[in-house]
Amino acid sequence: MGFESLPEGCVATILSRTTPLDTGILSLVSRTFYSASQSDAVWASFLPSDYISIFSRSVSHSSFLASSPSNKSIYLALSHRPIIIDHATMSFHLERKSGKKRYMLAARALNIVWGDTPDYWNWKTLPDSRFPEVAELVDVCWLEIRGAINTNSLSPNTHYAAYFVFKMIDPEGFLRYPVDLAVDISGGQSTPKKVCLDLNIDGRDVSSSLQGLQRPNMRSDGWLEIEMGEFFNSGLEDDEVQMSVLETKSGNWKNGLVVEGIEVRPKEAN
Incomplete structure (x- = not known):
């Protein structure tokens, strides 16, 4: 039995144990892998546990979560460019490939x-x-x-x-x-x-x-x-x-x- 026959939930669990970069590469394997790679559960595993608190410290991004974005969208927002926090005395960014702070x-x-x-x-x-x-x-x-x-x-x-x-x-x-x-x-x-x-x-x-x-x-x-x-x-x-x-x-x-x-x-x- 190949990877292509695995249930999507199982594939999502596998992807959540990898990195954002690996998930992007593995999403090309099959339709099942692609669908699993868009899962909120997968991208939740890549987000820092305190990301809500971090957004609340940013004036320009404090309302971002109110629109109920997907976890992937939240990750991309945090890794696309630094967000300014703590009254403009600090910036926060995620490494796009690894999700490290x-x-x-x-x-x-x-x-x-x-x-x-x-x-x-x-x-x-x-x-x-x-x-x-x-x-x-x-x-x-x-x-x-x-x-x-x-x-x-x-x-x-x-x-x-x-x-x-x-x-x-x-x-x-x-x-x-x-x-x-x-x-x-x-x-x-x-x-x-x-x-x-x-x-x-x-x-x-x-x-x-x-x-x-x-x-x-x-x-x-x-x-x-x-x-x-x-x-x-x-x-x-x-x-x-x-x-x-x-x-x-x-x-x-x-x-x-x-x-x-x-x-x-x-x-x-x-």
């Missing part, structure tokens, strides 16, 4: 030392940012940015990485000293990762301390990102992931950094 903490959700002092930081609107405000570095000699997220908010049994998302607009003061990035869980202390935040240092007068250091990558949305560190979320503990961007030792003045936020997303397998 990803969040970005907006600059307003981060603890930026002297962030509310206009002489040091300026809050502005940029049309290509997903958030209403980004933080623009005017001039500081002490760069300290910290963010945190609880592991209960993330998908369990998942390998995550945190990424600093930013731009450089005519930067000064970043070509002499590396910036320290770190990701720690519940008070643990890892060795900071030293990086160069300036993407275009080739051919410029660069300190030898920056040679060979990791530099940022360009994102599809036009922002730069650089990996801060990794962690595994077992889902068994109620822990806090603490993330930091620091350059506090040199005393040199810096400007031109524009911060959109810190994104925490599943780490892609190599």
